[in-house]
Amino acid sequence: MTTPAAPAPPAGSRWQPATVTRLVSAAAWTMLFAQSAIIVTGALVRLTGSGLGCPTWPMCTDESLVNTPEMGIHGYIEFGNRLLGVALGLLGVAILVLLWRLRRTRPDLFWLTFWLTAVVPFQALLGGLTVRTHLNPWIVAAHFIPSAIAVGASAYLVRRTADSGRDPRPLGTPLLRGLCWAIGGLMVVVVLLGVLVTGAGPHAGDVISARNGLDTVMISRLHAIPVWLLIGATVLARILSARQGLSELSRALTVLLLVEAAQGAIGYFQYFTGLPIAAVALHLVGACLVIAATVAVVDACYRRAPLPATAVPDSPQAVHQTV
Numbered sequence: 643m644t645t646p647a648a649p650a651p652p653a654g655s656r657w658q659p660a661t662v663t664r665l666v667s668a669a670a671w672t673m674l675f676a677q678s679a680i681i682v683t684g685a686l687v688r689l690t691g692s693g694l695g696c697p698t699w700p701m702c703t704d705e706s707l708v709n710t711p712e713m714g715i716h717g718y719i720e721f722g723n724r725l726l727g728v729a730l731g732l733l734g735v736a737i738l739v740l741l742w743r744l745r746r747t748r749p750d751l752f753w754l755t756f757w758l759t760a761v762v763p764f765q766a767l768l769g770g771l772t773v774r775t776h777l778n779p780w781i782v783a784a785h786f787i788p789s790a791i792a793v794g795a796s797a798y799l800v801r802r803t804a805d806s807g808r809d810p811r812p813l814g815t816p817l818l819r820g821l822c823w824a825i826g827g828l829m830v831v832v833v834l835l836g837v838l839v840t841g842a843g844p845h846a847g848d849v850i851s852a853r854n855g856l857d858t859v860m861i862s863r864l865h866a867i868p869v870w871l872l873i874g875a876t877v878l879a880r881i882l883s884a885r886q887g888l889s890e891l892s893r894a895l896t897v898l899l900l901v902e903a904a905q906g907a908i909g910y911f912q913y914f915t916g917l918p919i920a921a922v923a924l925h926l927v928g929a930c931l932v933i934a935a936t937v938a939v940v941d942a943c944y945r946r947a948p949l950p951a952t953a954v955p956d957s958p959q960a961v962h963q964t965v
Contacts, residue, residue, distance in 0.1 A: 666744070666751070667803040669737045673758060674796035676730050678930035680765075681789045683723045685926040689919045693777045693847025695720030699770035727766055734759025750807045754799050761788050777851035779841035786837055790933060797934035801941050810944035814886050819943045821879045822891075825898075828872040829936040833929065835865040843917055862913055869909070873902050879939070891942040898935040905932055 687693055695709065695716030696702035702709045702721055709717030737755050745752040768785045775781050812819060839861050841854035880895040905928035912921035 666740060667800075669740055670751075670796070670800045670803045673733060673737060673755070674793070674800055674934065676733055677758070677789065677792045677796045678927070678934075680723075680726055680730055681786070681793065681930055682923065682926050683726055684786075684789070685923055687720055687723050688777075688782070688847035689845050689922055690716070690719055691847065692716035692719035693851065694773065696724070696773065699773040700766075724769070727762060727769070731759060731762035734762060748807055750802055751799065754795060754802070758792055758795055758799070761792050764788060777847045779852060779854040782847070783837045783841050783854075786840075787834075790833055790929070793930050793933045794937045797937040798941060801938065804949070805946040806949055808947050810946050813891065813943055813945055814883065814888050818879060818882045818886065818888075818891075821875055821882065822940050822943045825872060825875050825879060826936055826940045828868050828875060829932060831868045832865070832872055833933065835861070835868065836929065839865050845917065845919070845922060866909075869902075869906060873899070873906065876902060876939075888942075891939070894935070894938045894942040898932070898939050901928065901931045901935050904928060 687695070692715070695713060695718070698704060701707050702717065702724075703713075709721040734755060738752070738759060741748070741752045741755055765785065765788055768781070768788070772778065772781045772785050838854065838856060839858070842856040842858045842861050843853070876895055876899045880892060880899060883891040883895055905925065908921055908925045908928055912918065912925060915921065
């Protein structure tokens with residue numbers, strides 16, 4: 643059966659037809675899950691006191707690349723997190739191979755995946771620095787930031803696999819779009835202050851590790867201010883998007899508002915119950931969801947051309963026709 647040709651590029655445009663299969667879309671979702679998982683497992687390393695389970699880097703010990711049974715559960719947890727980082731890098735390489743034939747038709751997907759893969763060795767070096775500085779809280783904080791950015795970039799990658807990636811057209815009023823960008827800015831502030839709260843709290847990752855010295859009550863209350871501003875901005879944007887008939891943006895804002903409510907409830911619960919490990923771990927899961935949902939909100943303020951019909955199926959004929 644002959645596959646119909648993809649639509650021709652508009653006159654004067656550098657855009658070429660997109661070619662995205664379900665496999666590419668699934669790979670993007672896998673990258674988002676993996677980038678979130680590395681954050682959660684990294685938190686579990688800290689929460690279980692396993693930050694120095696492998697006391698050196700890049701070796702686990704001076705004599706062994708891997709952990710040994712004598713190191714106990716902390717060695718397994720720390721080395722397991724290192725292995726997950728390796729797996730994340732291999733996943734990025736695999737997706738790059740998958741996207742190689744699309745590097746000209748969809749350079750946005752290829753280069754976004756390239757940088758998501760490149761951050762892995764950078765994070766490995768930062769992770770090694772955290773071990774060699776005995777989990778200095780400021781280095782640990784710096785180690786978290788690239789992973790948080792990678793979660794947001796992965797969420798953006800997922801959304802780009804659903805359209806042609808070309809010529810974003812703004813939707814709604816400038817006020818609404820500005821409000822959505824403000825939501826994005828507030829999310830960044832919330833995450834950064836959350837990192838400071840973590841550095842001031844009791845879960846250092848090892849009994850010998852220092853904290854950042856900030857007053858936990860003061861920094862927690864400071865963290866709550868942009869959280870409430872974020873919720874208020876989301877509610878207002880949700881009302882405006884509904885009035886302007888922007889259904890996709892309204893759905894994205896609804897999802898974000900639900901995630902914010904759950905995340906806030908967990909945050910207050912852990913604050914008033916002495917930061918139990920399970921609640922802190924769940925709060926890190928929520929942080930990943932907030933980042934991804936915020937990216938979706940900002941991106942939903944713009945509309946791109948849909949994928950050509952030939953790009954959706956996984957059939958080799960469709961891929962060949964458009965490439």
